Amino acid sequence: MFQDKGWLVQDKEENYYIYAQTMNGKTQYGLVVGAYVNDYMTGVIKKHELTRRDKEEDRMKHVRVCNANIEPVFFAYPDNKLLDELINRYAATTPEYDFIAPIDGFRHQFWVISDKKDIQAITEEFDKMPALYIADGHHRSAAAALIGAEKAQNNPNHKGDEEYNYFMAVCFQASQLTILDYNRVVKDLNGMEAADFLKALEKNFTVQLKGKEEYHPQHLHEFSLYLDGAWYSLVAKEGTYNDADPIGVLDVDISSRLILDELMNITDLRSDKRIDFVGGLRGLGELKRRVDSGEMRWALALYPVSMQQIMDIADSGKIMPPKATWFEPKLRSGLVIHKLD
Numbered sequence: 001m002f003q004d005k006g007w008l009v010q011d012k013e014e015n016y017y018i019y020a021q022t023m024n025g026k027t028q029y030g031l032v033v034g035a036y037v038n039d040y041m042t043g044v045i046k047k048h049e050l051t052r053r054d055k056e057e058d059r060m061k062h063v064r065v066c067n068a069n070i071e072p073v074f075f076a077y078p079d080n081k082l083l084d085e086l087i088n089r090y091a092a093t094t095p096e097y098d099f100i101a102p103i104d105g106f107r108h109q110f111w112v113i114s115d116k117k118d119i120q121a122i123t124e125e126f127d128k129m130p131a132l133y134i135a136d137g138h139h140r141s142a143a144a145a146l147i148g149a150e151k152a153q154n155n156p157n158h159k160g161d162e163e164y165n166y167f168m169a170v171c172f173q174a175s176q177l178t179i180l181d182y183n184r185v186v187k188d189l190n191g192m193e194a195a196d197f198l199k200a201l202e203k204n205f206t207v208q209l210k211g212k213e214e215y216h217p218q219h220l221h222e223f224s225l226y227l228d229g230a231w232y233s234l235v236a237k238e239g240t241y242n243d244a245d246p247i248g249v250l251d252v253d254i255s256s257r258l259i260l261d262e263l264m265n266i267t268d269l270r271s272d273k274r275i276d277f278v279g280g281l282r283g284l285g286e287l288k289r290r291v292d293s294g295e296m297r298w299a300l301a302l303y304p305v306s307m308q309q310i311m312d313i314a315d316s317g318k319i320m321p322p323k324a325t326w327f328e329p330k331l332r333s334g335l336v337i338h339k340l341d
Contacts, residue, residue, distance in 0.1 A: 008337060015114045016122050017336055018090050019072075019170050021329045022107035028176040029087045031122065032072065032336055034166030035132070037148035040141060045075070046131050046314035049138045049322075059143035060150075069144055069168035069338040072331050074136035076174045076307060083125050084173065086118060097335065106329045110336075132169075133314050135177060135307070136327040144168070151340065168338040170331055174307045180280030181217075181304045182326040183287055184255070185296040187274045190264045194228050197263070197298075201225075204258045205234040214284040217303040223255060224301035226287055246312040251302045252324040259300065269322045279326040280304065 002008040017032035039045045063069060090111045097110035113119060134141050144167030151164040189197050201207050205223075215224045215231040221241060225232040240258060242248030260266040266275050276296070278286050287299035305325050313320055 010339075011112075013114065014119075015112050016119055017113060018087055018109075018111040019331070019335065020091065020095075020107075020109040020111075021331075022109075023178065023329045026178065027107075028172050028178065029091060030170035030172040031083070031087070032168065032170050033122075033126070034338065035073070035075070035141075035144075035169040037145045037152075037165050037167060039132070040145035040167075041149065044131055045134065045141070046311075047134045047138055047141070048310050048314045048318075048320040049134075050319055051138050051142045055139045056142045056146060059139055060147055063143055063147045063340075067340050069340070071137075071140055071333045072336075073134065073141045073144065073167070073169045074327065074331055075169045075171040076133045076135045076177055076311070077126075077129055077171050078311075079173045079175050080125055080129075083122065086121060101332070104329070108332055108335070126171075131315070132171060133174070133311050135172070135310070136325070136330075141167075141169075147340070163338070164340040166338070168336070174311065177307050178328055179304050179307060179310075180326040180328055181302050182252075182280060182323055183278045183284075183302060184260070184300045184323075185276050185278060185287060185290050186260075186264060186266070186298055186300070187295075188264075188297050192263075197227070198232070200263050201234060201259070204240045204262075205236055208233040208235075214288070216284065217251075217301060220249075220303050221251060221254065222303060223251065224284070226284075226291055226299040226301075227297075229292070246309070246316045247318055247321070250305065250309065250321065250324065252305070252321045255300060255302060256321055277323045279328075281326070281328050 019030045019032055020027055021030075035045060090113065093111065095109040095111050097108065100107050113122070148164045148167060151162070152158045155162070192200065198207055210224075210231040210233055212230060215233060217224050221236040223234040225234055236254050236258070241254050247253055256269065260269070260275065264274070266272045269275065278290070284301055287301060290296045291299050310320065310325065
């Protein structure tokens with residue numbers, strides 16, 4: 001219907017596109033590209049999260065029915081001066097689309113790159129990159145790549161240059177991305193009194209009362225605890241983490257091992273009903289609200305993971321612990337669609 005009404009128009013030539021998102025005065029610029037299915041299958045496109053087959057299949061049904069990639073996946077690439085200069089040149093011109101999303105108030109802008117020299121320059125720069133990194137959308141990436149592989153297997157005349165060999169991604173420079181904290185709220189103290197809980201924390205953390213005002217973690221290995229109407233700073237003691245290990249350095253690993261597992265007996269973050277997770281966009285006020293309401297007993301705020309940490313984990317072949325990253329803004333679907341035929 002969208003094609004019939006002329007809302008979606010097929011470009012006559014292959015183009016790249018620039019997709020800019022602005023949140024809280026900060027703009028990040030992404031390049032909309034066709035990611036190569038085989039690069040995903042062989043690990044050139046690197047991931048840092050596990051995927052579940054049932055969730056992959058759910059998204060695969062959507063791609064099969066539409067025979068198109070409608071939801072873009074979110075990639076990061078190492079900073080690149082030439083691409084940065086090219087993008088800034090286009091960003092100084094009038095965009096094809098420019099709108100404020102009514103739900104969240106974020107700005108979205110879109111430019112078409114049709115100049116042959118610029119297209120060649122972008123292609124050459126991406127050819128030089130040893131890897132791309134999935135920032136957000138691991139299940140969408142898996143589903144898109146698996147459908148491409150499925151179509152190749154079912155095509156007796158497969159050549160390797162068909163559209164289904166590619167899936168749609170928006171690639172951002174790593175340093176531009178905003179990763180928010182992904183915080184925890186817990187329903188009980190595992191049978192302890194509040195004073196006993198605070199005392200138990202002192203084994204692995206330096207605990208300091210901060211008062212009733214919201215307190216954000218100021219640096220890596222510092223946490224903010226909200227309990228009984230007060231905020232506390234928890235600083236992990238030396239020896240409780242390993243800065244040389246891509247996983248051991250993560251605050252999500254420290255808090256999972258030393259608080260949730262050791263003190264709360266919460267060992268599976270994906271399935272335990274005693275814990276819930278709050279994306280950083282909702283602020284510390286949401287943590288306070290859920291505890292003050294009596295729904296939850298206490299809350300823990302984490303310092304945000306960095307994109308460099310994510311890339312280090314992906315490069316090492318390891319997997320990020322669950323519920324570790326929250327990316328904002330989210331990509332909008334439908335600005336550009338990649339048809340698979």
